[in-house]
Amino acid sequence: MLMDDDRISTGQAMALVINAILGVSLTILPRDVAKTAGPDCWILVILGGVFAFIAALIIAAVITRFNGKTFTEYTSFVLGRPAGFLAGALYAFYFVLVCAVVLRNFAEVMKNFVLETTPREFVIITLLLLSFYLIRHGLEPMVRFMVINFPIWFITAIVALILTLNKVDFSELLPSFRTPPDKILFGSVSAAISMAGFEVLMVAxxxxxxxxxxYKIAAVSIGIVTAFYIYLVVIVVSMLGVDETRRLLWPTFAVLRSITVPGGVLERIEAPIIIVWVIMVFTTLSAYYFSATITFANLFKAKEFKIFAPLLFPWIYFLSMMPQNVLELENWLKFAGNLAVVFGLIIPFILLIAGSVKARWGKSK
Amino acid sequence: MGKIFDTLFHRRKTEIFYERDMAPDRSRKLYKDIDENIRIFNEYLADCDDLISREFVVGNPGGPKHRMALFNIDGLVDKRLVHEEIMKSLMLFARQVPLEYSVGDKFFQLVKDGLLTVAEVREIDNFGEAVLAVLSGDTALFIDKLDRGLILNTRGWEKRSVQEPATEAVIRGPREGFTETYRVNVALVRRRIKDPNLKVQTIRLGRHTRTDVGVLYIKGIANPSIVEEVLKRLNSIDTSGVLESGYIEQMIEDNWLSFFPQFRRTERPDVAAASLMEGNVLIICDNTPFALIAPTTFYSLFQSPEDYYERWYIASLIRILRMTAAFLAATAPALYVAMISFHPGMLPTDLALSIGATREGVPFTTTVEALIMMLALEVLREAGIRLPGPIGQTIGIVGGLVVGEAAVRAGIVSPIMVILIAINAISSFAIPNFSLAVAFRLLAFIFLFLASVAGLYGLILGYLGLTIHLVTLKSFGSNYLSPLVSFKMKKAWDIFVRPPLPSIKERPDYTKPLDRERMRDLRQDQEGRGGDENADGRR
Structure with a gap:
């Protein structure tokens, strides 16, 4: 359980959510949306932002309703003991799965772009160990860490994308509004999935x-992420073209390959920028790792949440080594994304409805 | 009987020197019989050849005679003061004391209040305090038929005068530095803050050294919880001796596993005064010119006193420069190794080719090359410190120029590596705080190792680990990375730029000051005044 002074302010919570969202999904988002909607991809991102915002609002409503209670406490209260326990366990496994997928995806990118000969196991274990070192200090230090690193990767990301501007051709985004509405609606759900991450606040x-x-946290963090994603998608698609974006595995980093720094100090900067991206992955991983740990601790009503972190460590590692190749990893990513809809939208919605029904019922009685 | 007394006495003797709270043993009272007092006092300081004891007789020739005894330590007292103001007063002027005053308690009162022309006189009734006072440079005076003694402040020994500090030189700013004498150091601070709210609490530390350690703070600004915490930690020190403030620093710091100094140390009274006004607590230790400032943040270690004396553009630029230097001091060799061995594609083709050409014939890998050069540089630096000035320069020339040049000619290292290591070393000297500079040099080795294992990824792992450590590090309850950890942009600004003085209206947050406001709004004030003048004119 959390200690009394281990609490975060509103601004820190925003940082936590933004850091939890931005991570691995930004590497594949341009491909996903370009595949579905072609030049209209930015509409998908906006709609996805709206969907994600609705989901975040539901979660925010749940948190406000069960002010100060732990996740297990309020699910047990609403759904009854066994169902509450089950929900908690499912959430914990979901968080562990996300950790594993994030790590594996990260390891694949590293192998492809930065460390061609280093084994994946090394990359995964080192990052997981560091994450373990971070989360054992508790929630507030973890968020403090995220706040400190926030400007570093944010500025780097913006600068990197600005450097691409001279190669951008916005006509790639034309013609607009040609995609059928059903496709847009369907595609925007998958865009919304890439904004998963708000659910960590259900336990945190x-x-x-x-x-x-x-509600402010929900609005600001989803707003910032959506703006960042629109910017990213527009730049990537207009630079690579729709067809190229569809075909590439990691279009975001493919863009970086063609950037040159003015002044000729460095020739290729994709390695340093991907290195900064490591910070984003690390914060996402830590947010989910922490959430998994704290959920388990709540489930077993443990006084000290730290002991669960090393227990989860091997599971995350083995799960992340399960996919045989990148294609299989893609399926895992899709699976995790579908789970995000369940855990980020459906279950919170049930909790909200059941909670309010129960409250009304309790009042009338 | 004598044997029993001796063992008892011996036990007492050890007791005063090993007492837990360093306070003198007050249990052994003075006797009325002066011979007994002299005997016991001499036993306390038996075999101490630097003890001066003097017995003499004082009094009106027609009245009763009073035997007196005087003790002090040779070399610790101001001889002139003892001769002129104590001995002379007692031996000559005491003769003129009227008869009715020269009996018993009355005489004692007269000696204390009217005869001794010494500024500080204190009355005691036990041996423990007397011994401690004499060992600190005071003079003890015993009078016959009285179970009390007088302690006269006659401290005065050979000491270094106030000189320019050696480690914190500035171009603009006062040239005074702390010295080795506690009282002088406190006075140097007091001269800058003439405020009764500047409090000085002195405690004695060290079973044997009994070092004076002063805790200074400004009441009303400094947070009482921090002051209390400092005093609590200081009082928990139980050690044989405190010879330098470094002893104290290492015993009361929050995390002794950290590379980073958790106190800011300064030799300059102006820095001390400035930090006191920011709500810090200052620890001044006798026998050392280095005072400690607590709590400390990472960024305050990058500051030099000049930052606030110089115009803000210049100060801000220099501050950014120092940050860059710190970054280079920690990562320059590691970055090079990572780029050469893991990511050669990052370098522009021409540069990669020229580096390749210079590395031709070098038998070692880049990592080993960097390691050799860094170690050589550390050895040179260490040798340069130990040697006297002129020879130290020779070491610099021989080591830096001759050996470096020869190593390149011999093809052991590449010239680019020499340039890089030189940049690395010079950068580390640009960090104002020596302890911090050492920490960064240590980090350079760790980063080099990480970069040689996993290239840039190793570097970012090191960076993440370092940040996690710094984020969780605290100095007396304040975040070490404050003010970056909060969302207050206005405060975070002060890290990279030094804002114009009129805009620094509040004290920093990390000290949790009771009184936040540093200055009244200057402009508002002026506007107000302008308004008044207009009103006058109309009238």
Whole structure:
């Protein structure tokens, strides 16, 4: 369980959510949306943002309703003991799965772009160990870490994308509004999935200093992420073209390959920028790793959540080594994305409805 | 009987020197019989040849005679003061004391209040305090038929005068530095802050050294919880001796596993005064010119006193320069190794070719090459410190120029590596705080190792680990990375730029000051005044 002083402010919670969202999904998002909607891909991102915002609002409503209670406490309260326990366990396994997928995807990118000869196991274990080192300090230090690193990767990401501007051809985004609405609606769900990450607040919400501003957290963090994604998708697609974006495995990093730094100090900067991206992956991983740990600790009503971190360590590692190749990893990613809809939208929605029904029922009685 | 007394006495003797709270043993009271007092006092300081004891007789020739005894330590007292103001007063002027005053308690009162022309006189009734005072440079005076003694402040020994600090030189700013004498150091701070709220609490540390350690803070600004914490930690020190503030620093710091100094140390009273006004607590230790400032943040270690004396553009630029230097001091060789061995594609083709050409014939890998050069440089630096000035320069020339040049000619290292290591070393000297510079040099080796294992990925792992460590590090309850950890942009600004003085209206957050406001709004004030003048004119 969290200690009393281990609480985060509203701004810190925003940083936590943004850091949890931005990570691996930004590497494949341009491909996903370009595949579905072609030049209209940016519409998908906007709609996806709207969907993600609705989901975040539902989660925020749940957190506000069960102010200060742990996840297990309020699910048990709403759904009953066994169902609550089951929900908690499912969430914990979901978080572990996300950790594994994030790590594996990260390892594949590293193998492809930065460290061709280094084994994946090394990359995965080192990052996981560091994440373990971070989360054992608790929620507040973890978020403090995220706040400190926030400007570094944010500025790097913006600068990297600005450097691409001279190669951008916005006519690639034309013609607009040619995609049929059903396709747009369907595609925007998959765009919304890439904004998964708000659900960490369902378990980390117990560490909030005040739940008064949860809606603000939802609005600001989803807003920032959506803006960032629109920017990213527009730049990537208009630089590579729709067809090229569809075909590439990691279009975001393919863009970086063609960047040159003015002044000729460095010839290729994809390696340093991917290295900065490691920070983003690391924060995503830590947010989910922490969420998994704290959920398990709540489930077993443990006084000290730290002991669960080393217990989860081998599971995350083995799960991340399960996919045989990149294609299989893609399926895992899709699976995790579908789970995100369940855990980020459907279950919170059930909790909200059941909670309010129960409250009304309790009042009338 | 004598044997029993001796063993008892011996036990007492060990007791005063090993007492837990370093306070003198007050249990052994003075006797009325002066012979007994002299005997016991001499036993306390038996075999101490630097003890000066003097017995003499004082009094009106017609009245009763008073035997007196005087003790002090040779070399610790101001001889002139003892001769002129104590001995002379007692031996000559005491003769003129009227008869009715020269009996018993009355005489004692007169000696204390009217005869001794010494500024500080204190009355004691036990041996423990007397011994400690004499060992600190005071003079003890015993009078016959009285179970009390007088402690006269006659401290005065050979000491270094106030000189320019050697480690914190500035172009603009006062040239005064702390010295080895506690009282002088406190006075140097007091001269800058003439405020009764500047409090000085002195405690004695070290079973044997009994070093004076002062805790200074400004009441009303400094957070009492921090002051309390400092005092609590200081009082928990139980050690044989405290010879330098470094002893204290290492015993009361929050995390002794960390590379990073958790105190800011300064030799400059102006820095000390400035930090006191920011709400810090200052620890001044006797026998050392280095004072400690707590709590400390990472960024305050990058500051030099000049930053606030110089115009803000210049100060800001220099501050950014120092940050860059720190970055280079930690990562320059590692970055090079990572690029050469793992990511050669990053370098522009021409540069890659020229590096390749210079590396031709070098038998070692880049990592080994860098390691050799870095170690050589550390050895040179260490040798240069130990040697006297002129020879030290020779070492610099021989080591740096001759050996470096020869190594390149012999094809052991590449010239680019020599340039790089030189940049690395010079950068580390640009960090104002020596302890921090050493920490960064240590980090350079760790980063080099990480880069040689996993290239840039190793570097970012090192960076992440370092940041996690710094984020969780605390100095007396304040975040080490403050003010970056909060969302207050205005405060975070002060890290990279030094804002114009009129805009620094608040004290920093990390000290949790009771009184936040540093200055009144200057412009508002002026506007107000302008308004008044207009009103006058209309009238």
């Amino acid at each position: 919400g117990q560490g909030l200093k005040t739940t008064r501003h949860v």
